Amino acid sequence: MAAGARTGAGPGLYTQAHWLILGIAALLPIADLVLPQSLQVAGLVRPILIFAVLGMGLNVVTGFTGLLNLGVAAFMAIGVYTYAILTCDIYPFQWGFWGGLAGAMVSGMVAGLLLGLPTLRLRGDYLAIVTLGFGEMVQDSLKNLDAITKGTQGINPLPPPTFLGYAASQEQPLRLYYLLLGILAVVVLLTRNLENSRAGRTFISIREDELAAKCMGINPMKAKLLAFVIGACLCSTSGALWGANLGSSGEPGNYDFQLSVLALCIVIVGGMGSVGGVLLGSVVMMGFNSIILVKLTAFLTQRGLIGESVFTSPANWKYLVFGLALILMMRFRPEGLLPSRRVQSELHEIDSGLSAKPRVEDAKP
Amino acid sequence: MTNSEVLVQQLIIGLSNGMIIALIALGYTMVYGIVELINFSHGDLFMLGTFLALTVVGALGLGEPLDGQVITWGVIPLLIIVPVFCAAVNWTADRLAYRPLRNAPRLAPLVSAIGVSFVYMNIGLFWGGLPMEVFNMGTAPAAPKDFTALVSYDNLLGDSNITLTAKEVLVFAVTTPLLMALTVMVKYTRLGRAMRAVAQEPTAARLVGIHVDSVIGVAFILGGALAGFASVIYALYNNTIYFQMGFRVGMDAFTAAVLGGIGSLPGAVLGGILIGVIRAFSDQYIATEWTNVVVFAVLILALFFRPSGLLGSTAAEKV
Numbered sequence: 001m002a003a004g005a006r007t008g009a010g011p012g013l014y015t016q017a018h019w020l021i022l023g024i025a026a027l028l029p030i031a032d033l034v035l036p037q038s039l040q041v042a043g044l045v046r047p048i049l050i051f052a053v054l055g056m057g058l059n060v061v062t063g064f065t066g067l068l069n070l071g072v073a074a075f076m077a078i079g080v081y082t083y084a085i086l087t088c089d090i091y092p093f094q095w096g097f098w099g100g101l102a103g104a105m106v107s108g109m110v111a112g113l114l115l116g117l118p119t120l121r122l123r124g125d126y127l128a129i130v131t132l133g134f135g136e137m138v139q140d141s142l143k144n145l146d147a148i149t150k151g152t153q154g155i156n157p158l159p160p161p162t163f164l165g166y167a168a169s170q171e172q173p174l175r176l177y178y179l180l181l182g183i184l185a186v187v188v189l190l191t192r193n194l195e196n197s198r199a200g201r202t203f204i205s206i207r208e209d210e211l212a213a214k215c216m217g218i219n220p221m222k223a224k225l226l227a228f229v230i231g232a233c234l235c236s237t238s239g240a241l242w243g244a245n246l247g248s249s250g251e252p253g254n255y256d257f258q259l260s261v262l263a264l265c266i267v268i269v270g271g272m273g274s275v276g277g278v279l280l281g282s283v284v285m286m287g288f289n290s291i292i293l294v295k296l297t298a299f300l301t302q303r304g305l306i307g308e309s310v311f312t313s314p315a316n317w318k319y320l321v322f323g324l325a326l327i328l329m330m331r332f333r334p335e336g337l338l339p340s341r342r343v344q345s346e347l348h349e350i351d352s353g354l355s356a357k358p359r360v361e362d363a364k365p
Numbered sequence: 366m367t368n369s370e371v372l373v374q375q376l377i378i379g380l381s382n383g384m385i386i387a388l389i390a391l392g393y394t395m396v397y398g399i400v401e402l403i404n405f406s407h408g409d410l411f412m413l414g415t416f417l418a419l420t421v422v423g424a425l426g427l428g429e430p431l432d433g434q435v436i437t438w439g440v441i442p443l444l445i446i447v448p449v450f451c452a453a454v455n456w457t458a459d460r461l462a463y464r465p466l467r468n469a470p471r472l473a474p475l476v477s478a479i480g481v482s483f484v485y486m487n488i489g490l491f492w493g494g495l496p497m498e499v500f501n502m503g504t505a506p507a508a509p510k511d512f513t514a515l516v517s518y519d520n521l522l523g524d525s526n527i528t529l530t531a532k533e534v535l536v537f538a539v540t541t542p543l544l545m546a547l548t549v550m551v552k553y554t555r556l557g558r559a560m561r562a563v564a565q566e567p568t569a570a571r572l573v574g575i576h577v578d579s580v581i582g583v584a585f586i587l588g589g590a591l592a593g594f595a596s597v598i599y600a601l602y603n604n605t606i607y608f609q610m611g612f613r614v615g616m617d618a619f620t621a622a623v624l625g626g627i628g629s630l631p632g633a634v635l636g637g638i639l640i641g642v643i644r645a646f647s648d649q650y651i652a653t654e655w656t657n658v659v660v661f662a663v664l665i666l667a668l669f670f671r672p673s674g675l676l677g678s679t680a681a682e683k684v
Binding site: 132 | 397401403462465466469470471472473474475476477479480481482483484485486487488490491493494495504506612616619620623627652654655657658660661662664665668669672673
């Protein structure tokens, strides 16, 4: 087992990539000091940081443990709304940023536990549909319980984050940026440690072969539940950060299946089970979503190039690009851009002739 | 209306929608039964079918039925063109996106299917933005489109409080023969036997001379054609289409397939009818805005007590 863990975290790019990406992110605001206005990106990078936390959460569940969760948007929504209710001044709590964040984490864990307990014994595909359904249930419930959640208006204003007494609001983007980056760095560190811990190895052994793991004395139910709860906690953390960053909960409809798929794209494009990969995936997917599309639309509008036709608006091409990205990734690089070593060797075991399982194609004359 | 009349009315609506859901659910379950792939794009394929149907309505210049008629006979070309289109698209998607991944880990084709679903959805968005006369509510790409009422709304039961229109009759007139034909095909023909053999054990099926890839292709063609039929009758029954409906309706159909036991054809039909009726009753007796929550709560409960669905096999997963 210990040897197995080491092959997963062998030397080279994979082990260090996450620090490299975080380091570049830390330097971005400095680059903004010298770049012209139209090329400054640090303000647009904040969603990338927050979605990287969401991706980390999904990575623990889907990447490490191999459970497909198609409802992470629900956990993010639970995080946002818990944070909003605990901090907004129209409610009696007003716990402030750190209190709200802690509350959001706890509520995410409770939600993960409540969803996981009855459903984690289901087979993989059934679990996928149940999590998908859970996402829809949470979204609709938030919409319908408008006495508490203010329905489609969302809850606002939310107070800005604070750190050691300093407020980090939209007006001080630099503080907000570094606060989010700091939290992401802590999440990255914890996830890396988790991957190499006893619990993390348990998760990975379940992904590789649940039956074999069971034979080795692992209780799959307990391990899956732990992975699910940790994942849910990280997802709701990202929700709280999202609310604090926006200063509003947004409307429940924002936390829909497309957001869950975006999170899945982040994990898959980056590399399932790879912490650095998830960071890179977030940069690629969210960079396309919230920087390239935004800048391109602004550029085309400025030049008067967006006409009546449906084809001229870059935002209308978004699904096509996401869809093709997923299809092409699966076809040509299923292990992701920055793969975890273990996943990569597993995916290419056919190439090296190590596959013991009889496969459909093997019988071809 | 008396209570029992309300009940019968909701049952009629629920069964009609349920039969449509069942057709789509069959597409999910057939593909799953054979290649163990949740074909996520199936709902969006259905959506593309409705857009093609509306385009054909415009091209043929079809309108509301004449006085004294209950149906515009122009629906017949629709019922031929749209299923052929959907079958072809589904087969092509299998060829390009899923077949190369047959040996990959389970998650790979599933993610690919989500990708295909997004591509379809974007095509639907573009389609809805085309300047076509049939889009009488405007060509804003994301706006819902009115589907021409080719079937009359007149109550066949005369002055009764219960409404039964030619639309409901059409739903049953199209779905019932299809289900019967499918059952006969799967049970009694060589091709059906081949499909069941491949579903059970692809390697052994290949050893006895079945061309596995063709059989898988047939499953995609049949599932696509059923989705095409569902597109036409859904559009005729509900009269509104929009580019994101594939997700909504596909969710219902997939839930139906899982509820019935994924891989089981009778299970898909049973699940479809159950979901249709539960939706109708929830709309009537609980509240429309809670219906999705009710449907998934039922699903989670059902899976809690029967983890393989109502009619699914309880055999252990292949190792």
